[in-house]
Amino acid sequence: MARKNLDPSSSPRALLGAELRVARERAGMSQAELGERLFVSGTFIGQLEAGTRRMHLEYAKQIDEILGTDGFFARNCVAAAESKYPDHFAEAAEAEARATAIREYAPLTIPGLLQTEAYARAVCRAYQPTAPERVIDELVTNRLDRAALLAEPTTPLLWCVFGEAVLRCEVGGPGVMAEALKHITALIRAHRIIVQVIPFRAGAHAAMGGSLQLLASDDGPTLAYVQGNGTGQLFDDPATVSRHSLTYDLLTASALSPAQSLALIESVVEGYEREAAA
CATH class of the missing domain: 1.10.260.40 (lambda repressor-like DNA-binding domains)
Structure with missing residues (x-):
């Protein structure tokens, strides 16, 4: 039939x-x-x-x-398979929404889960400089919607490692950067997220090639998502995920401690605030 x-x-x-x-x-x-x-x-x-x-x-x-x-x-x-996210990220976004623990390395930009509206708008506009405003509005809305999972007080665990370039690259200007980084420090001080920064002086490290996200959940294996400019790949092969997990562990070993990282971020915020007020 x-x-x-x-x-x-x-x-x-x-x-x-x-x-x-x-x-x-x-x-x-x-x-x-x-x-x-x-x-x-x-x-x-x-x-x-x-x-x-x-x-x-x-x-x-x-x-x-x-x-x-x-x-x-x-x-x-x-x-x-319909999704409001790009094809290369759609499955990773769904895994992110189900995750009980997210470990993420961001080399250049603040991760999407932690972006403010102004920061997200500046990033989306830089990626698509000729797009109509309605397209940028939709991209920003979708990105901010992902952050709703942080409304839960403890789950998922979010542990991020930033390259120092995340702090130093003036996305949207000093005022936007000050707001974006203060949003992150507020989440750190509320004990909602863990953040470490790899300083420039650390030199070469285990993830020079791009961003990495590890997604653990109760209903499936840990997944690894590796993303480039307009591309991304989600891995569930245990050997591949294990290799990326080791990479993340090496990154945390190269990074400043959470307390030292918070102090660095807050000092950078002070600099942006002075610059914005000048």
Whole structure:
């Protein structure tokens, strides 16, 4: 019997996962068996069925072929994957929202979770200098919406390591920088986040190539997200994640202590405030 397309207004990813479970069980296959056919783990299949992982089109097409579902999953995975974030970041944003612990290294800009509106607007405008204002407004809104997870008093744990360039690069000017860094120091003093700074004098360190985010959750393995300019890749392979975890540990060893980092950030704020008042 032909299957109807899913209603995209009804949690499409969860519905698609439920349909996958039904189709797999109807075919008499375990999660591990289906995973073997797709060259992924049974855990990966379980995450698809639970709706905690996005089903990409290439997997959907293979699933249709293996389970004989007449193109159902290929037709519906696009609706299930809809996101307000860019394609390279969409899955990482979803993992971020589910995370119980986030460890992040930022070499040049304040991480999105910690940006103020003025800072986020300056960054988005720099990335897209000719975009209409409505596009910039939407980008800024989406970025600030991510920070809602910090409204919880303790979860997720957010531990950030900044390169000193994050403090020194005048995004939006001294007034914007003073506001942005004071927002961070307020969160530190409220014991909501942990921040360390790698000073310029530390020299070479383990993550000279770009930013890194490690995302731990209760419903899946720790993930590593590595991002470049307009690109990003999310890893769940244990060996790869372990390598990136070691990188993060090395970064914390190269950085100032949290107390020394707070003192440095507050001294930089004072400089920006004097500059803004001049």
